[in-house]
Amino acid sequence: MESYLQEVKNFRQKWPNIEFVDLIFTDINATPRGKRIPVNALEKLTKGVALPLSTITLDTKGNVVESAGLGEDLGEPDNICFPVADTLMPTAKESVGQILLSMMDETAEQPSPLFIRNIVEDMLDKLHAKDQYPCVALELEFYLIDKKRGEMGALQTAINPTKKSREKDTEVYDLDGLDDYADFLSDLNKVAQEQGLNTSGALSESAPGQFEINFNHSKDVLKACDEVIIAKRLIRQIAHQHGFDATFMAKPFGDQAGNGMHIHLSLVDALGNNHFSQADGEASDLFYQTMAAMLAQTSDSMALICPNVNSYRRFVPGAYVPTKADWGENHRGVAMRVPISDSKNRRIEHRIAGADVNPYILAAVVLSAVLASENYTKDQCPKALSDDAIDLPLRMSEALDQLERSELAPYISRDFIDLYLACKRSELADFEREITPLEIEWMLHSA
Numbered sequence: 001m002e003s004y005l006q007e008v009k010n011f012r013q014k015w016p017n018i019e020f021v022d023l024i025f026t027d028i029n030a031t032p033r034g035k036r037i038p039v040n041a042l043e044k045l046t047k048g049v050a051l052p053l054s055t056i057t058l059d060t061k062g063n064v065v066e067s068a069g070l071g072e073d074l075g076e077p078d079n080i081c082f083p084v085a086d087t088l089m090p091t092a093k094e095s096v097g098q099i100l101l102s103m104m105d106e107t108a109e110q111p112s113p114l115f116i117r118n119i120v121e122d123m124l125d126k127l128h129a130k131d132q133y134p135c136v137a138l139e140l141e142f143y144l145i146d147k148k149r150g151e152m153g154a155l156q157t158a159i160n161p162t163k164k165s166r167e168k169d170t171e172v173y174d175l176d177g178l179d180d181y182a183d184f185l186s187d188l189n190k191v192a193q194e195q196g197l198n199t200s201g202a203l204s205e206s207a208p209g210q211f212e213i214n215f216n217h218s219k220d221v222l223k224a225c226d227e228v229i230i231a232k233r234l235i236r237q238i239a240h241q242h243g244f245d246a247t248f249m250a251k252p253f254g255d256q257a258g259n260g261m262h263i264h265l266s267l268v269d270a271l272g273n274n275h276f277s278q279a280d281g282e283a284s285d286l287f288y289q290t291m292a293a294m295l296a297q298t299s300d301s302m303a304l305i306c307p308n309v310n311s312y313r314r315f316v317p318g319a320y321v322p323t324k325a326d327w328g329e330n331h332r333g334v335a336m337r338v339p340i341s342d343s344k345n346r347r348i349e350h351r352i353a354g355a356d357v358n359p360y361i362l363a364a365v366v367l368s369a370v371l372a373s374e375n376y377t378k379d380q381c382p383k384a385l386s387d388d389a390i391d392l393p394l395r396m397s398e399a400l401d402q403l404e405r406s407e408l409a410p411y412i413s414r415d416f417i418d419l420y421l422a423c424k425r426s427e428l429a430d431f432e433r434e435i436t437p438l439e440i441e442w443m444l445h446s447a
Contacts, residue, residue: 001046004083008042011088015097018090022098023049024229025081027058028116028423029307030358032233039097042088048080048108049101056103056114057419059427060308068422070114080108087226089195092187092237100226114416116360117222123367123411124221132275134367135266135347136224137217141259141355142235143252144181144209144244152437155252158209158244167208181211184242191234197227207256217264221363228261228359250306250354251313258314258321259355264339265366266347277343286373288381291327291348293369294336295382295389298325298352300406301365302392303399305353307424309431314354315394322352326389327382334385335392352392368411396428 011018021042024034033055054076057068064071081101088099103115111118127134146156146166157167162180185202192199200214213231218224232248239246251258267275267286276287306312314321322335327348329338337349353362382389393399404421 003085004046005043007086007088011042011097012039015090017094018097019095020097021088022091022096023081023083023101024098024233025051025055025101025103026117026229026358026360028056028358028420029058029060030229030360031058031060031062032229033058033062034101036096042099045083045099048082048104050078051081051101051103052076053079053103053106053112053114056112057423059423059430061430065423065426067426068419070419077106079106079112080104082108084226086196086223087230089230090191092191092234092241098230098233100229113413114419116358116364116416117225119412119416120225120360120363120367121222123364123371127367127370131269132370133219133268133270134221134370135217135219135268136221136363136366137264138215138224138228138359139212139260139262139264140215140228140231140248141205141210141212141261142232142246142248143207143259144184144211144239144246145252147243147245155247157253160209161242184238184244187241188235188238191238192231195230195234197231197234198224199227199231205257207253210257210259217266219268221367225359225363248355250308250311250356254313257319260314260321260351261353261355261357261359261362263350263353263362263366264347265350265370266345267370274344274346276346276348281343283346285378287346287348288378289373289376290370291336292376292378292381293372294348294350294366295325295327296376297365297369297372297406297408298335299390299392299402300408301368301403302352303396303403303424304361304365304408304412304420305357306396306399307358307361308356309396309428311354311356312394312396312399315392322392323394324389324391326384326386328384331385364412368408371411396424400424400428 018039020036021039022036024032054064054070057065057070059065081103084100084102091098102117103112105112144158146158150156160167160180198216200216202211202213205212236246276284278284315323320332326334327336328334330340335352393402
């Protein structure tokens with residue numbers, strides 16, 4: 001813990017006005033949970049923080065999912081959480097810092113096998129032992145929206161701070177739109193730099209009030225996932241300071257583009273040579289093997305990377321959201337896109353997940369295909385833009401059933417998959433028990 005204590009010392013020197021620090025752990029939905037402590041208590045974290053194991057299974061409303069079996073049945077046992085290195089940083093609130101936690105078991109000796117960040121770390125260790133180093137870059141979309149709700153609680157697009165009118169026009173890559181939100185983006189960029197986030201800037205996306213923040217490629221996959229958690233929290237904080245709300249819902253507006261989170265993957269050796277390319281610059285056998293594994297796993301993994309009922313509302317025709325397990329070069333309508341790149345930068349862009357995905361689960365899904373690639377041959381990779389590509393499950397219940405029957409367990413533990421299924425089936429049951437305003441409008445007098 002010497003390195004952690006030095007991190008604390010450096011933090012205090014750099015940010016002397018910070019009085020409190022938020023201890024953040026993430027549940028199965030990647031929602032930040034935790035507690036706030038005085039900054040002078042940071043050294044105590046070397047002994048760990050006891051948190052109930054059941055906190056992993058909190059649903060989207062923050063309730064323990066008892067059917068997952070980690071709550072009352074076990075007596076709410078504690079596990080010990082420790083700080084994640086290099087995540088002690090300021091927030092958008094001047095007097096408050098934050099640090100991420102990772103969960104060990106109750107003895108504080110072994111990583112908790114149910115904590116998804118630990119599962120990803122174990123997968124990375126297995127790949128590194130084979131001289132395979134995944135390099136990833138993530139793209140995260142979000143909307144700035146009005147804090148006020150419309151009729152029947154509907155979301156409303158943001159009031160443009162420059163034009164003083166509600167956003168309604170779609171202008172992809174609109175630079176003037178970025179100027180209109182310059183104060184928000186300036187503050188976001190300022191704190192992102194203070195936090196050391198590996199971002200390459202924001203751009204206006206394909207719907208009114210929608211933006212995308214891009215992260216640079218990194219061989220530190222865990223840190224890349226950590227930064228998504230940090231960035232989401234930061235975006236919400238800065239949005240609130242500027243009078244907006246921010247949402248990462250996969251489909252907040254029925255008539256506008258959804259929010260996606262794409263992940264780019266390349267695979268290099270210890271010297272940085274791209275395993276996806278041959279010496280002559282052409283795609284390697286491993287590239288096609290990995291693509292074959294990714295496509296073979298897409299249906300099985302759909303429930304993991306589309307975690308909510310709302311996730312499936314993105315999958316509509318004409319929205320550049322894939323509905324089949326297909327791939328193609330320089331084509332935004334496929335599940336796995338190969339962007340324009342040279343042999344050094346050859347990569348696969350996984351385009352299925354929405355912005356509501358747990359980034360660690362998304363990474364685990366991608367890495368599981370890399371691990372499984374050795375079980376495939378180049379010839380098993382389907383042709384690009386194949387008409388025979390299988391349809392993806394586009395209802396949450398169907399996706400959960402497919403996950404239960406899946407063969408992902410050698411790569412993502414069966415215990416975690418069962419835990420995930422219990423949590424998501426509980427959420428789906430809660431959702432389906434609700435009587436919606438639309439049902440009443442349609443059926444009150446017609447049923």
